[in-house]
Amino acid sequence: MTIENTIEDLDVVILGGGVAGLGAALKARETGRTAVIFEARDSAGGLLDNFTIDGFRFDNAVHLSFATEEKVRNIFDRTPYLTHPSDSYCFEGDRWLKHPVQNNLAPLEPTDKVELIKSFLARPSALAGDDYESWLRHQYGDGIAERYPIRYTQKYWATPASALSTNWIGQRMRRAELDEILFGAMTTQTPNTYYTKEMRYPKAGGYKAFIAPLIADADIRTGHAAVEIDTAARTVRFANGAQVRYRNLVSTLPLPVLARITPDAPATVKQAASELKATSIDLVSVGFNKPLVKDLWFYIYDDDVLASRAYSPSVKSPENVPEGCSSLQFEIYSRGEESSYDGEALKQNTLAALEKMGIAKAEDIAVLDHRVLRFGNVIFDQGMEANRQCVLDWARGAGIASCGRFGEWDYLWSNQSLLSGYNAL
Numbered sequence: 001m002t003i004e005n006t007i008e009d010l011d012v013v014i015l016g017g018g019v020a021g022l023g024a025a026l027k028a029r030e031t032g033r034t035a036v037i038f039e040a041r042d043s044a045g046g047l048l049d050n051f052t053i054d055g056f057r058f059d060n061a062v063h064l065s066f067a068t069e070e071k072v073r074n075i076f077d078r079t080p081y082l083t084h085p086s087d088s089y090c091f092e093g094d095r096w097l098k099h100p101v102q103n104n105l106a107p108l109e110p111t112d113k114v115e116l117i118k119s120f121l122a123r124p125s126a127l128a129g130d131d132y133e134s135w136l137r138h139q140y141g142d143g144i145a146e147r148y149p150i151r152y153t154q155k156y157w158a159t160p161a162s163a164l165s166t167n168w169i170g171q172r173m174r175r176a177e178l179d180e181i182l183f184g185a186m187t188t189q190t191p192n193t194y195y196t197k198e199m200r201y202p203k204a205g206g207y208k209a210f211i212a213p214l215i216a217d218a219d220i221r222t223g224h225a226a227v228e229i230d231t232a233a234r235t236v237r238f239a240n241g242a243q244v245r246y247r248n249l250v251s252t253l254p255l256p257v258l259a260r261i262t263p264d265a266p267a268t269v270k271q272a273a274s275e276l277k278a279t280s281i282d283l284v285s286v287g288f289n290k291p292l293v294k295d296l297w298f299y300i301y302d303d304d305v306l307a308s309r310a311y312s313p314s315v316k317s318p319e320n321v322p323e324g325c326s327s328l329q330f331e332i333y334s335r336g337e338e339s340s341y342d343g344e345a346l347k348q349n350t351l352a353a354l355e356k357m358g359i360a361k362a363e364d365i366a367v368l369d370h371r372v373l374r375f376g377n378v379i380f381d382q383g384m385e386a387n388r389q390c391v392l393d394w395a396r397g398a399g400i401a402s403c404g405r406f407g408e409w410d411y412l413w414s415n416q417s418l419l420s421g422y423n424a425l
């Protein structure tokens with residue numbers, strides 16, 4: 001493609017072709033405006049995109065839909081889907097427990113159960129601080145908190161629980177109840193208490209199929225990585241040399257990236273943006289030459305297994321694997337945009353984990369892939385909100401509608417990111 005060295009005038013310019021950018025483009029269409037999405041990669045979808053190796057399709061980390069909003073369901077439900085119960089498991093040491101662990105202690109040794117329940121009964125009656133670790137100790141008692149969520153936090157958030165706020169918890173963490181803990185210590189026949197009972201996934205085409213109608217209708221220019229925004233001249237320059245002038249600018253780029261590529265952003269804003277941290281995610285994707293996996297997803301507490309979580313694309317939909325095969329994808333988290341790991345070492349660690357968990361042996365493996373997502377989950381460091389507000393205030397003042405998971409810098413699911421983009425215009 002030849003990129004002409006002229007500036008194209010456009011009404012609405014949308015940076016990023018993930019679901020938020022697609023939501024903004026939908027709003028533009030509905031309101032009779034002309035919008036163009038500029039996407040850095042060679043395909044749209046962002047975190048909802050996928051990749052296929054030798055007939056094994058993997059999403060970018062676990063993705064299942066529990067959207068309730070009518071606007072979103074009207075789009076997602078155009079794609080035929082499968083429905084899964086939200087059952088998940090936890091691996092610790094040499095055994096499997098149902099999720100959430102504190103309500104499913106039955107498989108543990110009796111002495112361990114007694115200690116954990118005694119510790120729960122002796123839990124602090126008041127919060128010692130407003131950090132996440134204090135919240136965990138107050139909810140579950142020191143025994144359960146230290147053995148499970150405090151340890152898991154280090155793996156999943158790559159940050160100590162003591163440095164996190166509690167602003168992200170919402171419904172995500174089950175509050176502790178004595179009856180539930182006692183019941184689950186005596187039987188494995190416990191009810192599912194996950195905050196959503198039903199998870200939906202496309203029959204074919206990976207999670208991205210849910211947003212295929214949005215992609216089909218949008219004007220998307222791939223291979224356009226924005227590298228400089230001039231808010232005074234209202235122009236965006238791309239790495240391939242193209243330049244556009246906008247009347248309206250929607251950005252779904254991570255706030256730290258947005259501040260970095262905007263030279264006229266004040267130093268205070270650049271500083272605040274540089275303090276915002278997200279996790280990056282190493283994905284180790286494994287295809288098996290036989291049907292070895294039956295669980296949708298599970299959490300891993302052991303420290304020697306670097307992955308904190310794994311899910312099965314083949315359980316999400318058998319269409320994700322060749323006939324008679326199965327698959328898993330493991331997620332390993334680092335603090336910041338750069339992975340802390342060596343890809344080859346992660347593959348070996350994953351192979352050892354598969355043996356330890358009794359899932360597979362080396363001869364069962366048909367595909368083994370490693371890649372990194374630079375932005376995964378926004379980290380709720382204590383005090384993060386002030387830095388986020390500083391950057392958002394500047395963006396609004398500079399005429400940039402910042403939206404999406406990393407543009408709002410929030411813990412948004414795909415349905416919320418779609419609406420974030422939709423409502424940004």
Ligand SMILES: Cc1cc2nc3c(=O)[nH]c(=O)nc-3n(C[C@H](O)[C@H](O)[C@H](O)COP(=O)(O)OP(=O)(O)OC[C@H]3O[C@@H](n4cnc5c(N)ncnc54)[C@H](O)[C@@H]3O)c2cc1C
Nearest residue numbers: 016018019020040046047061063064225226404405413414
């Ligand atoms: C581990 C994990 C699990 C998740 N599980 C679920 C789930 O089960 N269910 C659910 O509903 N949601 C889930 N989500 C959330 C969901 O992925 C997000 O809410 C959603 O995909 C975010 O969309 P977005 O458009 O805001 O951002 P992105 O998808 O990140 O899109 C941003 C786009 O901008 C592009 N871009 C970046 N820089 C530039 C640049 N300089 N120029 C041009 N383009 C650029 C990127 O390539 C990308 O395509 C999960 C997220 C993670 C990390």
